[in-house]
Amino acid sequence: MTxxxxxxxxxxxxxxxxxxxxxxxxxxxxxxYARERRFKLIGMGAVIVAIGLLAILLATVLSNGAGAFQQxxxxxxxxxxxxxxxxxxxxxxxxxxxADYQAVLNDALVAAxxxxxxxxxxxxxxxxxxxxxxxxxxxxxxxxxxxxxxxxPVRFLLDDERDQYLKGxxxxxxxxxxxxxxxxxxxxVDRLAEQGRIETGFNWTLFTNADSREPEQAGxxxxxxxxxxxxxxxxLLSVPVGVAAAVYLEEFAPKNRWIDLIEVNVNNLAAVxxxxxxxxxxxxxxxxxGVPRSASLAGGLTLALMTLPVIIxxxxxxxxxxxPSIRAAALxxxxxPLQVVFHHVLPLALPGILTGTIIxxxxxxxxxxxxxxxxxxxxxxNVPSGPLDPATALPVQVFLWSDSPERAFTERMAAAIIxxxxxxxxxxxxxxxxxxxxxxxx
Amino acid sequence: MYILxxxxxxxxxxxxxxxxxxxxxxGGRSSALHSRPSYYGWHAALLSGGPAILLVILWFLFxxxxxxxxxxxxxxxxxxxxxxxxxxxxxxDVRRLAAGLPLGREATPEAIDAANAYAAAMLAGxxxxxxxxxxxxxxxxxxxxxxxxxxxxxxxxVERWTDYILLSAAAVSVLIxxxxxxSVLFESLRFFSMVSPIEFFFGLNxxxxxxxxxxxxxxxxxxxxxxxxxxxxxxxxxxxxxxGPIGIMAAIWLSQYAPRRVRDVAxxxxxxxxxxxxxxxxxxxxxxVAPFIRSVGESLxxxxxxxxxxxxxxxxxxxxxxxxxxxxxxxxxxxPTALRDGSYGLGATKAETIQRVILPAAxxxxxxxxxxxVSRAIxxxxxxxxxxxxxxxxxxxxxxAVTTVTVQIVTLLVGDQEFDSAxxxxxxxxxxxxxxxxxxxxxxxxxxxxxxxxxxD
Numbered sequence: 001m002t003x004x005x006x007x008x009x010x011x012x013x014x015x016x017x018x019x020x021x022x023x024x025x026x027x028x029x030x031x032x033y034a035r036e037r038r039f040k041l042i043g044m045g046a047v048i049v050a051i052g053l054l055a056i057l058l059a060t061v062l063s064n065g066a067g068a069f070q071q072x073x074x075x076x077x078x079x080x081x082x083x084x085x086x087x088x089x090x091x092x093x094x095x096x097x098x099a100d101y102q103a104v105l106n107d108a109l110v111a112a113x114x115x116x117x118x119x120x121x122x123x124x125x126x127x128x129x130x131x132x133x134x135x136x137x138x139x140x141x142x143x144x145x146x147x148x149x150x151x152x153p154v155r156f157l158l159d160d161e162r163d164q165y166l167k168g169x170x171x172x173x174x175x176x177x178x179x180x181x182x183x184x185x186x187x188x189v190d191r192l193a194e195q196g197r198i199e200t201g202f203n204w205t206l207f208t209n210a211d212s213r214e215p216e217q218a219g220x221x222x223x224x225x226x227x228x229x230x231x232x233x234x235x236l237l238s239v240p241v242g243v244a245a246a247v248y249l250e251e252f253a254p255k256n257r258w259i260d261l262i263e264v265n266v267n268n269l270a271a272v273x274x275x276x277x278x279x280x281x282x283x284x285x286x287x288x289x290g291v292p293r294s295a296s297l298a299g300g301l302t303l304a305l306m307t308l309p310v311i312i313x314x315x316x317x318x319x320x321x322x323x324p325s326i327r328a329a330a331l332x333x334x335x336x337p338l339q340v341v342f343h344h345v346l347p348l349a350l351p352g353i354l355t356g357t358i359i360x361x362x363x364x365x366x367x368x369x370x371x372x373x374x375x376x377x378x379x380x381x382n383v384p385s386g387p388l389d390p391a392t393a394l395p396v397q398v399f400l401w402s403d404s405p406e407r408a409f410t411e412r413m414a415a416a417i418i419x420x421x422x423x424x425x426x427x428x429x430x431x432x433x434x435x436x437x438x439x440x441x442x
Numbered sequence: 443m444y445i446l447x448x449x450x451x452x453x454x455x456x457x458x459x460x461x462x463x464x465x466x467x468x469g470g471r472s473s474a475l476h477s478r479p480s481y482y483g484w485h486a487a488l489l490s491g492g493p494a495i496l497l498v499i500l501w502f503l504f505x506x507x508x509x510x511x512x513x514x515x516x517x518x519x520x521x522x523x524x525x526x527x528x529x530x531x532x533x534x535d536v537r538r539l540a541a542g543l544p545l546g547r548e549a550t551p552e553a554i555d556a557a558n559a560y561a562a563a564m565l566a567g568x569x570x571x572x573x574x575x576x577x578x579x580x581x582x583x584x585x586x587x588x589x590x591x592x593x594x595x596x597x598x599x600v601e602r603w604t605d606y607i608l609l610s611a612a613a614v615s616v617l618i619x620x621x622x623x624x625s626v627l628f629e630s631l632r633f634f635s636m637v638s639p640i641e642f643f644f645g646l647n648x649x650x651x652x653x654x655x656x657x658x659x660x661x662x663x664x665x666x667x668x669x670x671x672x673x674x675x676x677x678x679x680x681x682x683x684x685x686g687p688i689g690i691m692a693a694i695w696l697s698q699y700a701p702r703r704v705r706d707v708a709x710x711x712x713x714x715x716x717x718x719x720x721x722x723x724x725x726x727x728x729x730x731v732a733p734f735i736r737s738v739g740e741s742l743x744x745x746x747x748x749x750x751x752x753x754x755x756x757x758x759x760x761x762x763x764x765x766x767x768x769x770x771x772x773x774x775x776x777x778p779t780a781l782r783d784g785s786y787g788l789g790a791t792k793a794e795t796i797q798r799v800i801l802p803a804a805x806x807x808x809x810x811x812x813x814x815x816v817s818r819a820i821x822x823x824x825x826x827x828x829x830x831x832x833x834x835x836x837x838x839x840x841x842x843a844v845t846t847v848t849v850q851i852v853t854l855l856v857g858d859q860e861f862d863s864a865x866x867x868x869x870x871x872x873x874x875x876x877x878x879x880x881x882x883x884x885x886x887x888x889x890x891x892x893x894x895x896x897x898x899d
Contacts, residue, residue, distance in 0.1 A: 032791055032794070033791065035791075035793055036791045036792060036793040036794075038793075039792075039793035039796070039797075040695070040699050040792075040793070042691055043691045043692065043694050043695025043696075043698075043699055044695050044699070044700075045691070046687070046688045046689075046690075046691035046692040046695060047691075047692045047695055047696060047700070047708050047712070049688055050688055050689075050692055050712050050715065050760075050763050050764075050767070051708060051711050051712065053715075053760050053763075054711060054712075054714060054715055056730075057718070057722070057723075057726050057760070060726060060729070060730050061722065061725070061726075064729070240611075241611045241614050242611075244607065244608045244611035244612070245608070245611040245612040245614065245615060247608055248605075248608035248609055248611060248612040249612055252605060252608060252609075253612070261616070262612055262613070262615060262616055264885075264888075265615050265616055265619050266615045267884075267888055268619070268881060268884050268885065268888075269615055269618060269619060271814065271817060271818075271880065271884040272622070272821070272877065272880060272881070272884075273817075273818075273820070273821020273822070273823070273848070273876055273877075273880055274821070274823070275821065275823045275848050275851060275852070275873070275876070276622060276626070276821070276873055276876060276877050276880075277622075279622075279625065279626055279851070279855075279869070279870060279873040280618070280621055280622045280625055280626070282855065283621075283625030283626070283628075283629065283870075284621055284625055288507065289503055289504070289506060289507070290505075290506025290507065290510070290537060305618050308614065308615065308618065309615060312615065336597065336601060337601075338601045338604055338605070359717075362717065363717075365719075366717075366718070366719025366720070366721070366722075367719070367720075368719065368720065368721045368823070368824050369720070369823035369824055369827075369848070369852070372823075372827075372852055372855075372856055373851075373852075373855055375856075377856050395719050395721040395824075396721075398721045398722070398725065399721050399724070399824065399827075399828070402724070402725060402728065402828055410729065413725060414725070417721075417722050417725060420719060420722070421718070421719075421722070424717060424718075424719070428717065
């Protein structure tokens with residue numbers, strides 16, 4: 001309505017007031033307009049700052065984590081020496097399992113770097129590969145005993161420090177005392193690269209392995225499986241109960257003090273800090289019901305308690321958006337109140353409920369604090385095979401890796417965040433698409 | 443688990459049989475029946491499945507406690523005469539052994555015996571309750587089947603039960619609250635029987651390391667929560683200081699100035715901030731913001747702790763921007779257009795209208811939004827666990843490291859814990875405090891919001 005003000009100004013000019021007050025008014029108006037522009041700019045600035053912060057946050061995560069999806073491998077020609085692996089020659093699986101594969105690996109390393117065949121050199125070469133390399137050879141032989149006697153190129157995981165060096169994260173110009181990777185280690189990796197023995201590939205380990213003390217062997221499998229079980233349990237418990245509670249409160253509840261109490265209660269529960277739910281889970285599920293510590297079951301139950309109020313709130317909103325005419329029409333043709341709800345209102349509200357449920361589950365997926373309370377912070381090196389096994393969750397894995405000093409773990413932590421955000425984005429996109437597809441205006 | 447499947451199959455069978463019987467009795471004319479045939483089926487299914495499943499679930503829930511009591515009662519005198527803590531510890535071992543989990547150390551013969559007894563009792567219990575459940579399901583299903591009759595008011599019966607089921611679902615939320623209150627309150631009371639509430643609420647010293655041996659030096663353990671509370675408030679204040687202006691100004695611009703297209707993009711983008719898991723913010727705070735603040739502070743010649751309250755507070759502020767802005771947005775939109783038009787009519791500019799008319803009118807809603815944001819910030823855990831300190835400093839200096847209530851709860855409960863030391867119980871006392879504070883803030887905020895909505899409706 002700025003026109004009004006400027007019209008006022010023109011009006012003042014037409015009536016030929018003395019010039020002085022007009023100048024005053026004009027100056028005043030200018031100041032007011034300047035203030036208007038400033039105010040508008042501050043508002044725009046606030047939005048830009050908020051979105052900029054989001055961009056910085058995401059950029060930090062991406063720039064830190066993108067590297068972790070690549071892994072450098074050393075390719076060595078390994079000779080599976082029958083004398084070393086199977087001296088008796090009868091391919092007895094027990095003998096094969098007990099053989100000294102470290103010696104086989106050493107031979108392969110020495111074959112690649114014949115000049116390093118002294119104690120120190122061998123140690124440096126061994127340190128270059130991940131410490132699972134000998135086990136990897138053992139597994140290869142156990143899987144396929146016909147390898148014995150042949151020479152094949154084998155891809156070994158490079159140790160995390162060397163991997164970081166090849167990714168350009170270690171600065172060789174730094175004083176040697178300030179790096180974990182010494183000059184001779186760097187020289188060795190450089191030679192490996194010169195020989196063309198370095199391969200870079202997608203880091204499948206990140207998805208196929210559970211956590212490990214060695215960054216290059218650490219993966220998200222246990223966390224993914226644990227999160228999956230937790231989401232499943234959380235969904236199976238919170239959605240039926242939540243929807244039933246919402247239906248009752250919205251459609252059947254009489255108006256009395258008890259129902260008011262429940263309503264206030266639900267609204268408050270939705271705002272209780274998540275860590276308090278963790279305390280509840282610890283006291284009830286672990287100490288009273290004896291659910292094993294760190295099990296996905298305990299996590300899923302705790303998250304279900306946390307998600308329940310969210311589901312109730314969104315379901316009620318979805319039910320409320322169904323116009324009364326639907327109910328009236330159904331009642332008019334003789335449906336009972338229960339039939340009205342289950343045959344007409346609920347199916348119509350389903351897309352809304354689903355959208356809200358997905359968003360509630362996304363929140364549960366990103367939740368960390370309550371899981372720490374029920375002992376899900378343990379170091380889990382085995383992939384859980386069921387909901388009663390000790391497990392960890394994606395966000396908890398992020399937290400666990402944040403405690404590790406290695407630069408490679410920082411990278412993996414950011415990669416875990418990328419995976420987590422990927423799931424969350426997917427869930428939210430599905431929710432938005434569902435809403436778009438089924439949205440109807442009454 | 444199998445037993446639940448069996449009972450469900452039985453219930454499905456009852457449904458099918460009763461429906462067929464109803465249909466047969468009606469002679470194929472549905473008008474002869476009081477209710478539609480499937481209601482007779484549902485009646486049978488609910489009657490046969492409901493009580494049996496309830497029984498089995500109750501057994502699953504309390505099996506561990508019940509069997510624990512039985513085994514404890516049957517323990518040899520030497521074990522039973524131990525202190526309650528030692529006995530609890532012993533039973534924990536027994537449960538692990540019975541579940542076939544590694545103990546991590548050599549098990550005593552008593553523990554192995556007890557574990558065998560425990561496993562046997564568990565198995566027996568599972569069988570007994572499983573068989574009772576199946577028999578119950580069969581008997582009640584048979585009763586329901588016999589009851590099928592064209593005059594039987596099956597629909598009304600089913601609907602009444604459904605009503606009860608829905609009501610009990612709604613009551614679960616009350617159970618959760620009751621569970622929170624009782625579990626936290628119970629442990630807190632035990633804590634306050636060891637440490638006086640006066641020391642807890644007014645003590646200036648927080649160092650929860652209690653002595654394991656009586657002769658240990660310097661570990662008496664003091665539980666004065668004041669430094670934690672000031673630390674929490676300091677970080678919350680910084681967060682609000684960041685989120686408040688940005689959130690409100692963003693809400694104003696988006697609702698009053700922004701072109702429609704821009705708003706449609708910018709608003710969801712800002713909402714993303716609310717959907718990012720807090721552990722990601724913790725990563726951001728610890729790895730990016732804290733070193734940044736530290737280097738800026740150093741270049742200005744300031745001494746900044748590497749886990750400064752400022753870093754945690756700023757990042758927490760970023761997290762709660764969308765809370766403030768979306769609730770302010772709602773409040774601003776709730777102001778009637780008549781007020782706005784009146785102001786324009788008097789010749790006010792847009793900014794003047796917003797500052798002098800809309801904001802005062804929307805103030806209650808904005809304050810409620812602030813309170814909810816404060817409650818969110820006080821209860822926030824991961825950011826402060828990852829970016830704030832562990833040592834309890836009583837300071838208001840935003841550049842120093844402070845600790846918060848939530849950080850201490852996590853520190854006290856993560857790792858080895860015995861369930862009777864004041865150290866572990868202190869976490870529950872802090873949890874009670876946290877629950878109480880956030881509850882009060884939420885109740886006030888919801889009350890204000892309700893009043894506010896009524897004013898303009």
